[in-house]
Amino acid sequence: MSVSLRDVAKSAKVSVGTVSNVLNRPEIVAEKTLNRVRETIKELGFVPNGFARQLRFGNSRTIGLIVPDVSNPFFTEVARGVEDGANKRDYAVFLCNSDESVQKEERYINVLIEQQVRGVLFSPSDIKSNRMEEMKGRGISVTLLDQEQKGNNHCSVSVDDIYGGRIAIEYLSDLGHHDIAWVCGPESIPQVAERGIGVAKAAKAGNVKIETIRVPLMNSAQGEEAAKAILELPTLPTAVFCANDLLALGVMRGLMAAKVKVPDQISILGYDDIKFASSAAIPLSSISQPAYQIGVTAADLLLSECEDGESHQHQQIKFQPKLVERESTKKR
Numbered sequence: 001m002s003v004s005l006r007d008v009a010k011s012a013k014v015s016v017g018t019v020s021n022v023l024n025r026p027e028i029v030a031e032k033t034l035n036r037v038r039e040t041i042k043e044l045g046f047v048p049n050g051f052a053r054q055l056r057f058g059n060s061r062t063i064g065l066i067v068p069d070v071s072n073p074f075f076t077e078v079a080r081g082v083e084d085g086a087n088k089r090d091y092a093v094f095l096c097n098s099d100e101s102v103q104k105e106e107r108y109i110n111v112l113i114e115q116q117v118r119g120v121l122f123s124p125s126d127i128k129s130n131r132m133e134e135m136k137g138r139g140i141s142v143t144l145l146d147q148e149q150k151g152n153n154h155c156s157v158s159v160d161d162i163y164g165g166r167i168a169i170e171y172l173s174d175l176g177h178h179d180i181a182w183v184c185g186p187e188s189i190p191q192v193a194e195r196g197i198g199v200a201k202a203a204k205a206g207n208v209k210i211e212t213i214r215v216p217l218m219n220s221a222q223g224e225e226a227a228k229a230i231l232e233l234p235t236l237p238t239a240v241f242c243a244n245d246l247l248a249l250g251v252m253r254g255l256m257a258a259k260v261k262v263p264d265q266i267s268i269l270g271y272d273d274i275k276f277a278s279s280a281a282i283p284l285s286s287i288s289q290p291a292y293q294i295g296v297t298a299a300d301l302l303l304s305e306c307e308d309g310e311s312h313q314h315q316q317i318k319f320q321p322k323l324v325e326r327e328s329t330k331k332r
């Protein structure tokens with residue numbers, strides 16, 4: 001139940017008119033009354049509709065960034081872009097890791113609301129998360145990061161992951177690979193689900209057999225587990241496409257430990273093109289995402305919304321991933 005102006009007046013033992021003056025003409029209110037009413041507003045979490053931004057007594061110069069896992073170099077790069085973009089406009093960034101956990105994400109959103117950040121950038125662990133509207137109702141702008149905002153309630157910066165999945169399979173098929181293992185994380189991660197749509201589209205069009213190996217987390221340890229599953233398949237696929245580079249590096253480690261020759265016996269293709277991809281044991285071919293640019297662009301969109309107020313026009317910016325070919329893939 002949202003708190004009303006009347007609730008604030010009653011709790012602070014002043015008239016509704018005085019609360020309105022505190023919000024809109026604080027200069028005419030006695031300091032003692034001003035402080036008491038402001039304290040009551042903060043305690044009750046009062047947010048007047050449509051004027052929430054004016055509640056910013058100190059016009060907070062902080063934003064929140066919630067990413068799944070900052071130890072994934074992709075998000076390290078995104079976070080670097082966000083911070084550079086924010087610092088350019090004299091804002092500080094609170095960095096939070098959700099670990100793809102809705103519960104952990106919820107806790108961080110509560111903290112960011114309490115801290116009265118100006119805006120939040122995040123990749124929701126559950127796209128149906130209704131916290132975005134709640135934050136907006138409290139005067140906190142929200143920009144979706146690495147996911148597309150369907151509709152036009154918020155800004156978003158994303159990558160065309162369906163296209164990314166498609167060009168990966170088309171590339172491997174053009175190299176003569178028609179039996180491919182697709183190693184991916186949970187479908188609940190929208191980016192992964194969209195890559196899978198691209199994989200399925202290209203596989204159908206190119207008559208390519210796909211063996212899907214799904215892992216709970218998208219890190220290199222799970223990539224090594226996926227390598228064991230690949231080795232147990234009835235026939236060894238001639239190529240592996242992984243939903244991100246950490247999985248691909250783990251698969252590479254696992255297959256090479258089993259004396260499988262990469263790429264002579266099996267080609268490996270990743271996704272993200274993180275900085276370590278080019279310095280892997282066998283330099284990794286990957287579908288590249290402009291991580292730093294995603295971060296800078298998302299920060300710019302969010303802070304424009306924070307500062308332009310009602311004149312702001314939401315934007316959905318989508319980047320195209322690109323194939324980066326290295327030694328881990330070759331013609332069959």
Ligand code: RIB
Pocket residue numbers: 068072074146189191192218243244245271272
């Ligand atoms: O969070 C998992 C993956 O989604 C990252 O590796 C990156 O590809 C992101 O888009």
